[in-house]
Amino acid sequence: MLHANGPLLTVDVGERTATETSIEDLLADTVGGRATATALAHERIPFDADPFGPENRAYLSTGPLQQSRMSFTGRMNMTGLSPLTDGLVSTNAGGYLSRNFVDTAISVLELTGKSDELLAVHVTDSGVEFEPVPELAGATVPETSDYMNEHHGLGPEHCIAIGPAGENLVRFASVMTFDSRAFGRGGLGAVLGSKNVKCVTFEGDAKATVEVDIPNSPTTDVHREAAQSDDLMRRQGTTGSTEFINDNFSLPTRYFEDYEFENADRIGGDAVEEKKDKKGACSACAYACKLPTRDEDRGVETEGPEFETVYSFGSLQGVGDIVDVMQANDLCDTLGMDTISAGVTVAAYLAGEDEFGNAELAREITERIAHREGIGDLLAEGVARCHDDLGVDDYTVKGMEFAAHDGRVLHGQGLSYAVANRGADHMYAGMLGLEYSGELDPEGTLGKAETLVTLENHNVFRDTGIICAFGGDYVTEDRLEALFDADYATLLDIGARTVERERHFNNRRGLDRDDDRLPYEIPDFENALTEYYDARGWNHDGTVADRAVVAAGSAVPSAD
Numbered sequence: 159m160l161h162a163n164g165p166l167l168t169v170d171v172g173e174r175t176a177t178e179t180s181i182e183d184l185l186a187d188t189v190g191g192r193a194t195a196t197a198l199a200h201e202r203i204p205f206d207a208d209p210f211g212p213e214n215r216a217y218l219s220t221g222p223l224q225q226s227r228m229s230f231t232g233r234m235n236m237t238g239l240s241p242l243t244d245g246l247v248s249t250n251a252g253g254y255l256s257r258n259f260v261d262t263a264i265s266v267l268e269l270t271g272k273s274d275e276l277l278a279v280h281v282t283d284s285g286v287e288f289e290p291v292p293e294l295a296g297a298t299v300p301e302t303s304d305y306m307n308e309h310h311g312l313g314p315e316h317c318i319a320i321g322p323a324g325e326n327l328v329r330f331a332s333v334m335t336f337d338s339r340a341f342g343r344g345g346l347g348a349v350l351g352s353k354n355v356k357c358v359t360f361e362g363d364a365k366a367t368v369e370v371d372i373p374n375s376p377t378t379d380v381h382r383e384a385a386q387s388d389d390l391m392r393r394q395g396t397t398g399s400t401e402f403i404n405d406n407f408s409l410p411t412r413y414f415e416d417y418e419f420e421n422a423d424r425i426g427g428d429a430v431e432e433k434k435d436k437k438g439a440c441s442a443c444a445y446a447c448k449l450p451t452r453d454e455d456r457g458v459e460t461e462g463p464e465f466e467t468v469y470s471f472g473s474l475q476g477v478g479d480i481v482d483v484m485q486a487n488d489l490c491d492t493l494g495m496d497t498i499s500a501g502v503t504v505a506a507y508l509a510g511e512d513e514f515g516n517a518e519l520a521r522e523i524t525e526r527i528a529h530r531e532g533i534g535d536l537l538a539e540g541v542a543r544c545h546d547d548l549g550v551d552d553y554t555v556k557g558m559e560f561a562a563h564d565g566r567v568l569h570g571q572g573l574s575y576a577v578a579n580r581g582a583d584h585m586y587a588g589m590l591g592l593e594y595s596g597e598l599d600p601e602g603t604l605g606k607a608e609t610l611v612t613l614e615n616h617n618v619f620r621d622t623g624i625i626c627a628f629g630g631d632y633v634t635e636d637r638l639e640a641l642f643d644a645d646y647a648t649l650l651d652i653g654a655r656t657v658e659r660e661r662h663f664n665n666r667r668g669l670d671r672d673d674d675r676l677p678y679e680i681p682d683f684e685n686a687l688t689e690y691y692d693a694r695g696w697n698h699d700g701t702v703a704d705r706a707v708v709a710a711g712s713a714v715p716s717a718d
């Protein structure tokens with residue numbers, strides 16, 4: 159089976175040491191990306207770790223396809239113990255980092271320990287250097303990139319960096335690459351902040367030493383089809399579906415008071431396309447769905463917003479002006495925060511203050527969160543920890559603020575939010591696609607568990623390969639089998655074992671059925687939960703038997 163090559167590089171930023179460990183057996187078993195990083199995290203992060211403690215570990219990992227020239231592969235995976243959900247999370251970003259990462263000849267970077275001063279870590283194919291950067295304290299993401307460019311000649315495509323939000327341990331701080339692409343969900347930016355790591359750069363010329371043998375036929379076909387596609391998404395990115403989603407009563411509005419937004423057309427795909435400045439892409443991707451936008455009048459320039467930001471800083475806050483959403487998007491990227499969690503948290507604040515539609519206040523609060531100033535200090539904890547003080551309902555699952563695609567209407571999606579190991583997020587299992595299209599009746603939850611399990615397993619493998627979530631129509635099951643030289647069931651099994659490892663880790667931190675909860679009611683929820691556990695072969699209390707995971711962990715090197 160095709161898999162990533164190259165050792166695990168462990169960088170202890172407290173001890174300032176770098177150690178390489180061969181993980182050939184583990185890669186043969188788990189392929190790369192999310193599956194490999196999750197197996198390492200499960201074995202090497204103590205179950206009782208403090209997310210902000212030196213014992214937490216953050217993993218940046220590649221799959222084998224990052225060595226190809228195929229569209230939809232300009233992606234990287236990041237995994238760690240989340241300060242937001244208190245469980246394992248994996249998160250995925252595009253941009254141009256993946257090829258520079260592969261050039262350092264490693265397959266996984268593991269960051270551990272805690273530095274006593276703010277550091278830049280430089281990873282190259284010939285070693286690791288540690289550079290104290292006290293002058294970057296409080297710097298924004300672009301300021302950090304500019305510094306690396308000026309002092310090391312390395313552009314943002316070589317870097318991951320955190321902004322003030324990460325340094326200030328905002329629980330939903332992101333890790334940014336290429337200035338505008340986010341490892342967004344779950345607060346791994348705050349994990350880097352807790353380790354005093356401002357930035358990591360990647361540079362080398364060693365691709366050949368870790369080369370993988372990728373079959374030519376599917377990669378060429380996928381690339382050609384991506385280049386020739388006339389999908390709306392190529393012009394409007396994910397925002398192209400805003401009005402369709404609104405028409406399906408699935409665009410949460412004014413902090414979940416409503417299901418549809420009367421000004422959706424002013425923040426949707428056409429509004430974004432009008433502000434589109436040029437084409438944007440990730441490395442090697444001919445699909446090029448990214449959206450660099452600009453508004454001359456207000457001097458706003460950003461990349462995006464994506465649909466989820468149109469929801470979180472638009473409809474959910476009652477804001478109906480695309481330039482306001484663009485500005486908020488830029489603020490979050492610059493300060494280093496997940497736009498979904500930040501937007502939902504600001505919406506919760508606006509709900510408590512009866513200030514829906516006040517975009518200027520929303521921007522002020524966003525800045526305060528990143529700097530933990532005044533009320534921002536409370537909001538930086540996220541909705542689950544601050545909703546009582548704000549006097550609003552807790553719209554989170556496992557501490558994770560909701561993505562759009564309202565589970566009160568799309569009941570299978572609601573079930574998926576409840577059981578997802580990283581909480582109320584749509585990327586672990588997008589039941590929404592089947593429910594929007596009518597392939598699956600959006601009404602009801604019973605009988606959907608098997609589909610949900612397959613989707614979750616598929617998406618793990620997607621994040622393992624690593625393939626962009628938007629490449630599903632092109633990188634089909636047949637092509638996956640040809641690319642990875644394995645049957646589809648084997649690939650799904652890698653997904654199943656990864657979901658199980660995440661679940662087992664979370665169980666050992668005390669999460670179980672009581673945490674697979676929604677803040678609203680959907681039909682037959684308890685029975686559907688039980689169906690899901692049965693489909694996974696788990697206990698009815700939402701836990702996984704130790705023995706299953708211990709057996710699966712035998713190829714993982716211990717941290718001792």
Ligand code: SF4
Nearest residue numbers: 439440443446447626
């Ligand atoms: S489809 Fe879009 S997000 Fe995905 S890799 Fe290509 S340009 Fe990046």
